[in-house]
Amino acid sequence: MRSHEPGPRPPNPAGATSLVPFSRLDPPGQNIVQFRGATVRYGRVTALRDITLDIRCGSSTAILGRNGAGKSTLLRAVLGWQPLTSGDIRIGDAHPQHARPRLAYVPQRHAIDWDFPITVRGVVEQGRYPSLRLFQRMGRADSERVDCALEELGISGLAHRHIRMLSGGQQQRTFLARALAQGGDIFLLDEPFAGLDLFAVEELSHILGNWESQGRTVVAAVHDPAIARRCFTRGVLLDTGLVADGPIADVLSAANIDRAYRSEHCVHEGRPRPAEAAEARR
Amino acid sequence: MSLHDLLLAPFSYEFMRRGLLSALLLSVSGGLLGCVLVLRRMALMGDALSHSLLPGVAAAWLLFGTSTVALFLGGLIAGLLTALGSALLSRLTRIKEDAAFGSLFIVFFGAGVALISRLPTRLNLADFLFGNILGVGAGDLWLSAAVSGVTAALFAVFHRSILLETFDPVFYRATGGRGGLVHMGFLTLTVLNLVAAMQAMGIVLALGLFLLPAVSAYLWCDRFVPMLLLSIALAMLGSAVGILLSFHLGLASGAAIVLCLGLVFVASALFSPRYGAVRSLLRGGGRLPGT
Numbered sequence: 001m002r003s004h005e006p007g008p009r010p011p012n013p014a015g016a017t018s019l020v021p022f023s024r025l026d027p028p029g030q031n032i033v034q035f036r037g038a039t040v041r042y043g044r045v046t047a048l049r050d051i052t053l054d055i056r057c058g059s060s061t062a063i064l065g066r067n068g069a070g071k072s073t074l075l076r077a078v079l080g081w082q083p084l085t086s087g088d089i090r091i092g093d094a095h096p097q098h099a100r101p102r103l104a105y106v107p108q109r110h111a112i113d114w115d116f117p118i119t120v121r122g123v124v125e126q127g128r129y130p131s132l133r134l135f136q137r138m139g140r141a142d143s144e145r146v147d148c149a150l151e152e153l154g155i156s157g158l159a160h161r162h163i164r165m166l167s168g169g170q171q172q173r174t175f176l177a178r179a180l181a182q183g184g185d186i187f188l189l190d191e192p193f194a195g196l197d198l199f200a201v202e203e204l205s206h207i208l209g210n211w212e213s214q215g216r217t218v219v220a221a222v223h224d225p226a227i228a229r230r231c232f233t234r235g236v237l238l239d240t241g242l243v244a245d246g247p248i249a250d251v252l253s254a255a256n257i258d259r260a261y262r263s264e265h266c267v268h269e270g271r272p273r274p275a276e277a278a279e280a281r282r
Numbered sequence: 283m284s285l286h287d288l289l290l291a292p293f294s295y296e297f298m299r300r301g302l303l304s305a306l307l308l309s310v311s312g313g314l315l316g317c318v319l320v321l322r323r324m325a326l327m328g329d330a331l332s333h334s335l336l337p338g339v340a341a342a343w344l345l346f347g348t349s350t351v352a353l354f355l356g357g358l359i360a361g362l363l364t365a366l367g368s369a370l371l372s373r374l375t376r377i378k379e380d381a382a383f384g385s386l387f388i389v390f391f392g393a394g395v396a397l398i399s400r401l402p403t404r405l406n407l408a409d410f411l412f413g414n415i416l417g418v419g420a421g422d423l424w425l426s427a428a429v430s431g432v433t434a435a436l437f438a439v440f441h442r443s444i445l446l447e448t449f450d451p452v453f454y455r456a457t458g459g460r461g462g463l464v465h466m467g468f469l470t471l472t473v474l475n476l477v478a479a480m481q482a483m484g485i486v487l488a489l490g491l492f493l494l495p496a497v498s499a500y501l502w503c504d505r506f507v508p509m510l511l512l513s514i515a516l517a518m519l520g521s522a523v524g525i526l527l528s529f530h531l532g533l534a535s536g537a538a539i540v541l542c543l544g545l546v547f548v549a550s551a552l553f554s555p556r557y558g559a560v561r562s563l564l565r566g567g568g569r570l571p572g573t
Contacts, residue, residue: 079456097458105456116321116449117500117509124448129442130457162504184455 025110032057032186032217033078037087040073047073049241050087055234060208060218062228062248065238069239071221074238075188078219079105091186096277099186100130104179106189109171114164119157120174124149127181149180153207167198189220195229205231225252288520292529301415301482303536304426305521308479308491313434313514315472316496317506322468323450325493326380330387331469332476332489334364335392339410339480344401350421354477357485361473364390365466413536415528422481429478437510444468445506465479487536491517494543501554515545 031054040048040207048070055061063071076082080096080103084152091099104127127149128142150156153173163171172192177185192208193201208218209230222228229236235251237243243260244251292298300410319328338360339353346352348481368382377385400406437444446454455461472492479488495516496509503509507570531538552559 081455100456100458103456105453107450107452109454112450113321115504117503118445118449119505122505123449126446126453129446132442134439186458 008281022076030057031055032092033219034090035087036089038074038077038084038089039086040070040077040082041085046240047076048238051238051242052087053236053242053245055217055219055236056216057217057235058212060212060220061220061234061236062220062232062258063236064222064228064240065243066239066250068242069238069260071238072190074236075105075219075221077191078188101182102184102186104182104184106179106187106192107177108190109168109175109195111190112163112171112175114171114239116163119160119162120155120170120177121146121150123163123174124159124177124181127178127183130182145181145183147176152180153177167200168196169203171206172196172200173207175205185215186217187219189218191221191223193222193231201227201231208232225257228252228277255273264271288530289526292526293428297416297418298525298529300418300420300423302522302525304418304423305525305539306518307426307430308475308482309425309495309517309521310514311430311471311475312479312488312492313495313499313517314433314437314510315468316494316517317446317477317499317510317513318448318468319472319493320496320500325497328472328489328493330383331361331364331472332485333394333475334387334390335361335412335476335480335485336364337390337397338394339485340394340397340401341475343499350425350463350546351417353480357477357480358470358473360390360394361476362470362526365469365473388482411484411485412534413480413482413487415482415525415535418481419483422478426478429474433475433528436467436471440464441507483536483539484534487540490536490540490543491521493541494547495520498543498547498550501550501557504556516543520546 033055035051035053038045038048038051047068051070051074063074065071073082077084078091078096082102089096091102094166096103124146125138125142128138128145132138132142147156150159153176155170155173155177157168158166158174163174166174171176172270196204205227208220211218212233218232222232227253232248233246234246235250236245237256237260239260244253293302319325335357338356340356340357342349342352342356364386366381368379368386370381371377371382371386375382395407398410408414410469443454443459445465446457447459447461451461454464457468475492476485476488479491483491495513498516499509499513503512503526521539523533527533527542528535528538533541550558557560
């Protein structure tokens with residue numbers, strides 16, 4: 001297993017059981033993330049309006065909507081660093097800031113500086129940093145977790161490569177491995193399919209499907225409804241407010257898509273809001 | 283001229299020993315800071331920051347004379363005012379951060395030059411700007427040692443936070459890190475080091491000691507820690523050779539150090555086997571930006 005070539009076949013030799021241990025799993029089907037009237041305003045611009053919705057444990061949910069519909073804001077609110085103007089979000093029964101060990105975040109690929117002097121393994125090790133105390137070094141248990149995460153995503157053979165020397169799909173898998181190494185059970189992905197070629201989309205969809213069948217919860221902002229329909233079981237359609245949520249096929253009905261994507265007030269279409277852009281930088 | 287005359291004899295002078303030691307100490311902290319400046323794309327901001335120290339230093343000189351502590355605090359206050367001021371301006375007005383920084387630093391620099399031109403003493407503006415190794419006193423040496431020690435210690439303790447906040451600030455925040463704190467701490471450290479390097483290098487040239495070894499190391503290394511170590515080594519080598527050159531050829535010490543480091547930088551940019559310009563051209567064309 002250890003030295004297999006990272007070739008063009010679906011990774012995850014482990015099948016339906018995960019190599020990487022993860023913690024505190026709620027019973028499947030229970031509501032693991034709960035929004036109650038969650039609202040976010042940047043000055044006078046409303047980014048997220050009165051969202052009430054539940055995300056089930058062990059489901060894979062696509063967050064959909066046009067640019068500026070609040071997808072990223074919703075992810076950041078779940079991560080606990082986007083303060084809500086009003087309303088409430090709970091992870092299990094905890095405030096997001098107290099649920100950090102359960103949450104694993106995967107950034108957009110274009111947000112990463114691929115020239116940064118770091119190897120694949122270096123990135124995956126970052127997943128262990130949050131659980132290390134200030135003067136604590138990476139221990140054996142940490143290294144083993146990193147090994148497992150690399151193996152589960154089929155990139156053990158690339159561990160010592162610089163991150164630029166990877167294909168788009170391998171780069172994406174590196175960050176998925178970092179998320180795995182964190183040991184959480186809720187995965188938040190920001191536009192994971194953006195910029196991937198057809199094969200890499202297939203591969204990522206396979207990995208996310210595996211995670212779901214292992215009882216992990218996957219929540220991803222997705223731009224493309226067609227990809228969402230193929231790769232996720234549930235959907236949440238946003239237009240700053242909630243347009244629809246439920247099984248992906250129902251959410252992406254023609255009427256809902258029309259409502260969410262042909263909205264009259266797409267003032268910020270195609271261009272991030274200044275407040276959001278500034279927020280994303282810092 | 284024998285090897286002894288070339289390499290060792292200059293250090294029979296106390297001011298040369300002090301200058302060298304001060305430069306070597308600052309090579310450690312400057313090499314570390316420079317790497318982070320480069321990776322955070324703050325190289326030009328560092329340059330602006332260094333210019334903005336001038337009024338603080340000049341005012342301290344005016345009020346308290348040659349006191350090292352006063353110069354240090356004056357520079358620190360001016361630098362932090364610029365950093366905070368531009369952060370506030372970019373947040374509260376339409377101005378973006380680069381324009382805010384660029385505008386504030388030039389105002390500060392102008393104020394500094396104005397202050398110095400009114401000074402009643404025979405103080406030389408050029409010494410402030412470009413450094414004078416003869417002026418490195420025992421106090422400056424202690425200052426360099428303290429600043430270098432604090433910087434190295436903070437890097438040792440917080441290297442994971444620094445790496446993470448620089449590489450992926452969103453992830454760092456998502457895991458409970460305080461990104462703003464790391465950023466401000468980093469700016470403060472940069473100002474501290476610039477002030478400490480002022481006497482030997484001058485505030486305009488001091489950034490060269492930080493930046494040039496780091497950019498050179500960036501062209502050679504694919505890992506963070508080796509990049510830090512190479513950057514420190516290059517900074518030390520450059521300052522030692524530069525100081526010798528300045529002695530033998532009668533050059534300004536800051537300029538001599540910057541030129542030596544500049545040579546390493548140009549050579550790296552051209553001939554680095556993986557990331558150099560020559561290799562890019564030989565392979566036909568440059569790299570696609572942003573891929």
